[in-house]
Structure formats: structure tokens, C-alpha cells
Amino acid sequence: MKPITHVLVVSSDPAYRDDVVAGLNSAAARLDNPLGLTAEACACDGGAVARLLAPAAGGGDWQVVLIDHGPRSDGQGRAAWETARAILAARPELSLYVLLEDDDEKLQVEQFAADAVDGYFYRDERDFHGWFRILAAEVAQKAATPFYDALQQYVAQAKDSWHTPGHSGGDSLRGSPWVGDFYDFVGEDMLRADLSVSVPELDSLLHPMGVIAEAQRLAAKAFGARKTYFATNGTSTSNKVIFQSLLTPGDKLLLDRNCHKSVHHGVILSGARPVYLDSSVNTHYGLFGPVPKATIERAIADNPDAKVLILTSCTYDGFRYDLRPIIELAHAAGIKVIVDEAWYGHARFHPELRPTAMECGADYATQSTHKILSAFSQASMVHVNDPSFDEHQFRENFNMHASTSPQYTLIASLDVARKQAVMEGYRLLDRSLKFVAELRQKINATQAFRVLELADMLPEEVAGDGVRLDPTKLTVDISASGWSADELRDELITRHNIQVEKNTHNTLTFLLTIGSTRSKVSRLFDALLRMAKDRRPPLAQARIPQAPRFTELACLPRDAFYEAGEAVPVLDEEGMPNAALDGRVCCDQIVPYPPGIPVLVPGQVVRLDIVRYLARLLQTQRSIDIHGLVHADSELKLRVLKAEELAVLPSYEPTQR
Ligand SMILES: Cc1ncc(COP(=O)(O)O)c(C=O)c1O
Numbered sequence: 001m002k003p004i005t006h007v008l009v010v011s012s013d014p015a016y017r018d019d020v021v022a023g024l025n026s027a028a029a030r031l032d033n034p035l036g037l038t039a040e041a042c043a044c045d046g047g048a049v050a051r052l053l054a055p056a057a058g059g060g061d062w063q064v065v066l067i068d069h070g071p072r073s074d075g076q077g078r079a080a081w082e083t084a085r086a087i088l089a090a091r092p093e094l095s096l097y098v099l100l101e102d103d104d105e106k107l108q109v110e111q112f113a114a115d116a117v118d119g120y121f122y123r124d125e126r127d128f129h130g131w132f133r134i135l136a137a138e139v140a141q142k143a144a145t146p147f148y149d150a151l152q153q154y155v156a157q158a159k160d161s162w163h164t165p166g167h168s169g170g171d172s173l174r175g176s177p178w179v180g181d182f183y184d185f186v187g188e189d190m191l192r193a194d195l196s197v198s199v200p201e202l203d204s205l206l207h208p209m210g211v212i213a214e215a216q217r218l219a220a221k222a223f224g225a226r227k228t229y230f231a232t233n234g235t236s237t238s239n240k241v242i243f244q245s246l247l248t249p250g251d252k253l254l255l256d257r258n259c260h261k262s263v264h265h266g267v268i269l270s271g272a273r274p275v276y277l278d279s280s281v282n283t284h285y286g287l288f289g290p291v292p293k294a295t296i297e298r299a300i301a302d303n304p305d306a307k308v309l310i311l312t313s314c315t316y317d318g319f320r321y322d323l324r325p326i327i328e329l330a331h332a333a334g335i336k337v338i339v340d341e342a343w344y345g346h347a348r349f350h351p352e353l354r355p356t357a358m359e360c361g362a363d364y365a366t367q368s369t370h371k372i373l374s375a376f377s378q379a380s381m382v383h384v385n386d387p388s389f390d391e392h393q394f395r396e397n398f399n400m401h402a403s404t405s406p407q408y409t410l411i412a413s414l415d416v417a418r419k420q421a422v423m424e425g426y427r428l429l430d431r432s433l434k435f436v437a438e439l440r441q442k443i444n445a446t447q448a449f450r451v452l453e454l455a456d457m458l459p460e461e462v463a464g465d466g467v468r469l470d471p472t473k474l475t476v477d478i479s480a481s482g483w484s485a486d487e488l489r490d491e492l493i494t495r496h497n498i499q500v501e502k503n504t505h506n507t508l509t510f511l512l513t514i515g516s517t518r519s520k521v522s523r524l525f526d527a528l529l530r531m532a533k534d535r536r537p538p539l540a541q542a543r544i545p546q547a548p549r550f551t552e553l554a555c556l557p558r559d560a561f562y563e564a565g566e567a568v569p570v571l572d573e574e575g576m577p578n579a580a581l582d583g584r585v586c587c588d589q590i591v592p593y594p595p596g597i598p599v600l601v602p603g604q605v606v607r608l609d610i611v612r613y614l615a616r617l618l619q620t621q622r623s624i625d626i627h628g629l630v631h632a633d634s635e636l637k638l639r640v641l642k643a644e645e646l647a648v649l650p651s652y653e654p655t656q657r
Contacts, residue, residue: 003423004036004060005139008051010083011068011099012044016123020066020099023128024135031132035139036060044068044079049086052094053351053430061424062091063139066131068099068123069109077105088116090351093222093422095138099123145419146214148412150202155192163198164405167191195408205230205406206399215415222422223348224358225365225383227391229398230414232406235342235380236262238366239310240269242338242382244397245390246308246364247272249558253308254299256291257550257598260340261591261627263310264557264601271558273652275303276550276601280459283546285452285477286504287317288597289459290467296326300333310338313357316502316596317457317509318473320344322466323360331361336386342368344470345381346514349425352433353470358383372472372513373425375417379410420514428514429472435521436471436512442525448481448532452507472512476528479506482536496527548610553603553652554585554641560603561587563645567630567637570614577611584640590628592617600628603652606640614638 007024011017024039040057042048044067052062065087069080084096095118100106102122109117118138121131161168170191173183183191195202203210212230220228231238239262247253249271255263258279267274277299280289291311300306309330314320327337339357345367347353357365363386369375384394420428440451454469456477478488485503492498492508501511510524554560565587572578583605590600592614599610617624618636630637641649 002034002036003143004038004056004058005063006056006060007037007039007064007066007135008042008048008062009039009066009068010042010044010048010080010087012070012079013068014041014043016068017041017043019126020068020128020131023126024132027129027132031129031136033136035136035143037132037136037139039066044070044083046086048083049090052087052091055427055430061427062094063142063423064095064097064135066097066099066121066135069101069105071101071123077108084116091426092116092224093349093425095119095135095142097121097135097138142218142422143419144218145412145415146211146218147203147415148215150211151193151195151408151412154195154199154201155189164196165194167194169194190409193409193412196405202408205232205411206402206404207395212411215411215418219381219414219418220383222418223367223381223383224356225385227384227389229382229384229394230411231380231382231398231402232378232410233380233401233403234262234370234378235340235366235368236260236265237401238380238382239263239338239340240266241394241397241401242364242366243267243270243272243308244400245394246270246336246338251308252303252306253310254296254303254306254335255310256312257601258288258291258315259310259312259597260342261589261596261598263340264589264598268558268561268602271556272308273556274553274601275299275306276553278550280462281547282457282459285457285475285507287457287459287475287507288315288547289317289457290315290319290321290462290465292461293322293326293465297329300329300335304333306333306335308336308338310340312340312342314341314344314347314470314473316343316473317475318343318470319458320468320470322468323357323362324355327361336363338362338364338366341365342380343371343473345369346372346421346425346429346472347470349421350429350433353429353472358385361385363389369414369417372511373417374413374420374514376407376410376413378407379414379417381414425514432472432512432514432516435516435518436474439474439510439512439521439525443476443528446529446532448478448535449528450477450480451475452477473501474510474512476508476510477506478508480535480538481532482538483531483534484539488531491531492527496523496530498524498527546613547597547599548607548613551605551607551610553601554605554646555603555649555652557602557604559649560585560641563587563641563649565639565645566642567632567639569635569637570611570618570629571635577608577615579608579611581606581611581638581640582608584638585646587639587641588628588630590614590626590638593625593627598628600638606638611638 009017009020021039021041097119203212243266247270252273254275257276277291279291330337339362347356365383367381370377370379443449452475501509586600589598591598
């Protein structure tokens with residue numbers, strides 16, 4: 001399908017803007033126009049933003065705004081700047097060109113927004129042919145996919161492979177009576193594109209100087225970062241790389257205990273001294289919320305020697321912090337801020353989801369581009385805004401974690417996902433948000449199911465913290481339906497072919513992404529309606545085990561992790577929570593999945609309520625996995641420090657360096 005590219009010409013002079021539109025469209029008709037560039041006029045007022053937030057007439061997407069500063073004599077310059085500012089606030093991914101009267105105006109523009117303006121034309125030149133060529137080139141540059149293009153070209157050249165990988169472009173598989181079906185299943189292009197660093201034309205992810213560097217530069221511009229790095233081992237690795245770059249053994253860091261397990265792995269690897277911040281909990285729905293703002297403020301005040309603060313925003317359930325004031329406070333205390341945006345890579349491309357962590361001034365943000373945008377699984381980005389970023393240090397740590405044989409189609413998928421987000425992300429997200437509104441209304445009409453609003457989900461302790469919700473994560477209360485969450489999940493998958501993102505004991509979560517379609521929405525609603533018709537008397541409120549709060553650290557997580565320890569059963573001989581674990585020090589990270597939040601971290605003192613919690617989870621939750629337990633002798637055990645190991649380890653002193 002050929003793209004359609006819309007240019008909005010914004011001017012307070014109706015005759016002039018019509019002239020420009022006619023000139024550009026006439027050039028578009030005469031010249032080569034592969035991107036389908038077409039111009040439309042708009043007055044220089046609040047209507048311009050509204051226009052850019054509405055679908056463009058005739059399909060396609062808005063890509064460029066050409067804003068007329070106007071002749072100085074008409075005094076409209078200020079209105080033009082204000083309009084430009086509002087446009088950039090709503091759609092920062094659009095290209096902005098300014099029509100100027102003279103160089104004095106150019107000076108003003110540079111003071112106003114040198115970084116935000118992509119180019120200038122002198123309004124009286126009326127060189128529509130030249131302007132069209134420049135705008136078309138601008139759009140082509142944004143729509144470029146340097147790595148993906150190079151990969152395609154290389155594959156098309158059909159070179160003989162005398163290098164890794166061993167399947168040699170799929171030749172080892174093709175036609176095999178045993179594994180030929182894999183070739184057919186995966187497809188020739190995927191196998192031919194599975195290349196290696198032996199192909200210098202395709203650059204190196206571990207030392208990018210060519211097409212990967214160029215693709216990363218485009219991503220940095222798209223996501224509003226100074227620098228962006230592609231990672232092919234997921235945000236799990238991106239988090240660890242940043243931790244190891246910023247923290248040396250003994251450095252103190254403040255972290256949401258609710259952080260993803262990769263963050264806790266980063267604590268072990270870096271040898272950092274963590275100060276855990278307990279997050280809020282909605283006990284009714286079994287959801288973990290943000291860390292209360294007052295807790296963060298207190299932690300910053302009490303730990304002036306902390307180097308780093310890391311928060312997750314948005315969370316798996318869609319909770320978004322009011323990040324700006326928190327980041328400002330941390331920066332004022334000399335603390336760098338990392339935001340785990342694994343679930344929020346799409347936010348930059350719709351005003352309803354912004355601001356992003358980068359826009360709020362975070363030093364680092366990690367995003368699982370694969371979770372919400374169109375990249376392949378494991379494809380992640382690290383965005384950097386840290387003014388004292390040490391690129392060498394980062395590179396060394398990146399290379400410590402990265403495979404020397406990255407999957408090239410993953411890199412290509414990051415390039416393509418960035419292009420898509422910039423070129424059509426707004427329109428696709430807007431469609432998803434409309435689906436959310438429609439689903440909310442229809443699901444609520446079933447009366448058996450109810451879409452939870454922020455007020456339902458937000459733990460009370462963070463009610464005044466300015467937390468918002470990412471509406472694309474739709475959490476549905478199922479308690480009035482009489483179905484259990486496990487039954488609903490099973491029914492949805494076996495009878496209706498619908499796989500949900502996750503559930504708690506009384507909620508189901510559906511993830512809407514840019515890949516959600518009208519027919520998927522309709523099938524989901526249809527399934528829920530059928531199940532609502534089969535509703536039963538509400539189940540007795542199940543008593544779900546409440547996750548215990550953090551206890552204390554006896555030693556550094558890293559020290560506990562590297563000891564041999566001993567494995568002690570979670571249940572005693574009578575099948576009861578094992579009291580022998582009370583007071584012992586855990587060596588591993590114990591993480592119930594879902595929700596993936598550690599109940600114990602290495603070095604943490606085990607208390608009986610934690611053992612009871614684990615025992616109850618094991619006995620009552622069918623769909624839960626507990627990562628970190630030792631499976632031995634047909635028992636589940638916790639690895640804890642032996643007394644003699646603990647005796648010689650330095651004890652944990654949060655204030656000591
Ligand atoms: C908050 C958070 N951070 C990081 C990750 C890891 O991301 P990835 O799956 O890309 O490794 C996840 C995965 O679920 C997550 O929920």
C-alpha cells in the first residue's frame with residue numbers, strides 16, 4: 001500500500017496559505033512523489049492542533065507542519081510561536097518547518113526552539129518546487145530504515161555464505177525430510193536474513209559505526225533522547241547494563257522493591273547497596289501500585305549519598321508516576337534517575353499517554369519495544385539523557401551482556417518499529433484508545449464484568465500522588481460474574497481462542513496494542529457477553545494471601561547470592577510453613593509469577609509470615625509459578641545462608657559506603 005503524507009500549512013494569512021498549498025500540491029503532481037505528499041491549509045489558531053489530532057482527510061498520516069511566522073507588520077509572530085509550541089507539545093514526532101520573512105526572525109526562532117525546528121524557508125521566495133523537494137526528503141529521511149534496508153539489500157545480493165550461522169541462509173534445512181518443515185514454517189527471508197558480524201556492511205551491534213549507528217540516531221530523535229541503544233536481550237538486559245554502568249560495588253541506590261527481577265539481578269551484579277522502597281498495594285484486586293511519593297521524598301532526604309533511583313513507570317497494570325517532580329527532587333540531590341518503561345514504549349506517540357520519562361528529565365529509560373510496539377520479542381531500547389553519560393563505560397558494560405552473535409532480524413525489527421511509531425503511531429494508538437473506550441462501555445453493559453477505573457485500582461496511600469493510568473491495559477473485575485479467574489482464562493482460550501495478558505484472583509487484564517483490530521475487539525466482546533449470560537451466583541470472596549512487606553537485609557544481596565548456602569524446605573514434615581526458616585537469610589530472589597515481584601531478595605531476612613505466604617501460594621494458586629525455589633528431593637526449598645557463612649559476611653549498613 002502506498003503511503004499518504006499530509007503537510008499542514010498553518011498561517012494567519014488565508015490568501016498566502018492557500019497559495020502555498022496550491023504551489024506544493026502542484027509540485028506534488030508534477031514531480032516524483034512516492035510518499036504521496038499532499039498539503040492542506042489551516043488557520044493559525046487552536047484549530048491547528050485539533051486538526052493534527054484528527055485523522056487526515058483521505059486517509060494517511062500527518063507528517064509535516066509548515067508554519068508561517070507571517071510578515072512582521074501583521075504582528076502574528078507570537079501567535080505562530082504559540083501554535084508551534086502547542087503542536088510540538090501534542091505531536092513531537094512531526095517535522096516542523098518555519099516560513100520566515102528575514103534573518104532577524106530566524107534568530108528569534110533559534111532562541112525559541114532551535115532543536116525543535118527542522119528547517120526554514122523564506123516566505124517571499126515562493127519556491128514551491130524546491131520546498132516540495134525538501135519536505136519530501138525530510139519525510140523520506142524519517143521513514144528510512146537504514147539497518148533494515150541494508151539487510152534487505154544484502155539478502156537480495158544472494159552472496160554465498162562461508163560464515164556463521166551454520167544453517168547457511170537455511171540451506172542446511174531446505175529440502176530435509178526431517179527438518180525441512182522448519183524452513184517452510186519460518187520462511188526463506190527470515191533464514192537468509194539471519195546473518196552475523198562476518199558481514200561488515202551490516203555494522204556491529206557491539207561497536208556501531210554504520211547502519212546500526214544511523215538507525216539508533218533516528219530512534220534517539222524519535223524518542224526524544226540524546227542517545228539510543230538497541231538491545232537484543234530484552235529490557236531484562238538493558239536494566240542490568242545501566243546498573244553496571246552507573247553503580248560500583250558499595251554504591252547506594254534507591255529502588256522500588258516492586259521493580260522487575262532484572263533490576264534485582266542488576267543489584268547483585270553491580271554489588272550495589274540497595275535501599276528498598278515499599279510500593280503501595282491494592283489488596284482487594286491483588287495489584288501492586290507505585291511507591292508513595294512521600295516514601296520516595298523521604299528516601300531521597302535520608303540518603304544524600306544515594307547515586308541512583310530507579311522506578312517502574314508505567315507498571316504492568318498501567319500505573320504511571322507523576323515523574324517530573326520526583327526526578328527534579330532526585331536531581332537536586334545529585335541522584336540519577338532510571339525509569340523502567342518496559343511497558344511504556346508507545347507513550348511518546350500519543351498525547352494522552354505522555355509525558356514519557358525522557359520528557360520528564362529522566363537520565364535513562366529502558367523500553368521493551370517488543371511489548372507494545374511492533375518489534376520482535378527480546379528487542380529493547382535504552383534511551384539516554386544523562387548529561388554526564390560515560391559512553392565508554394556504558395559500551396563496555398553493554399558488550400559484557402550482549403551476545404557477540406545478535407539476531408539481525410531483531411535489530412531490523414527495532415528499526416522498523418521506530419519508523420512505524422513515528423509515521424503512523426499516533427493514528428494506530430488513537431484507534432486503540434477508541435477501542436478501549438468502546439470495550440469499556442460494552443463490557444460494563446454486560447453487568448457481569450466491569451472495567452476498572454484508576455480510582456478502583458489505585459491503592460489509597462497513593463491517591464494524592466498524581467498517578468495516572470495507561471488505558472491500553474484494560475483490567476476487568478470479574479467478581480460479579482460468578483466465574484473464577486482460572487475458569488474464565490480456560491474458557492476464553494479453549495472455547496473462544498482468546499489469550500489474555502494476565503489475571504489476579506478477581507481480575508483479567510487485556511492488553512490493547514497497535515496490533516489490536518476491530519474484529520479482535522468484537523470477538524472479545526462477544527466471548528465476554530456469552531460468559532456473562534452464563535453468569536452464576538457470585539463466588540465467596542476468595543481470601544488471597546497478602547504479599548508480606550519487606551523485612552530487612554542482613555548483608556548485601558551480592559554477598560548472599562555468591563555463598564553456597566543450604567536448601568531448607570518451605571513446608572515442614574507436617575506440610576506446614578517451616579518454622580526453621582524464620583530468621584534465616586535468603587540467598588536467592590524468590591519471585592511469584594504473576595506478578596513477578598520478588599517476595600524475597602538475596603540477603604533478606606526470612607520471617608515466618610513470608611514462609612506462610614509462599615506456602616499458601618503453593619497450596620492455593622494453580623496458575624502461579626514461584627521462581628527461585630530449589631526443586632530437590634520432590635520438595636520445594638529455599639536456599640539460605642549457613643550460620644558460618646553469615647558469621648563472616650559484612651553486615652548490611654545502609655549508610656556505610
Ligand atoms: C517492569 C519490567 N521491566 C523489565 C522487564 C523485562 O523486559 P524483557 O521481557 O524485554 O526482558 C519486564 C518484563 O515483563 C517488566 O515487566
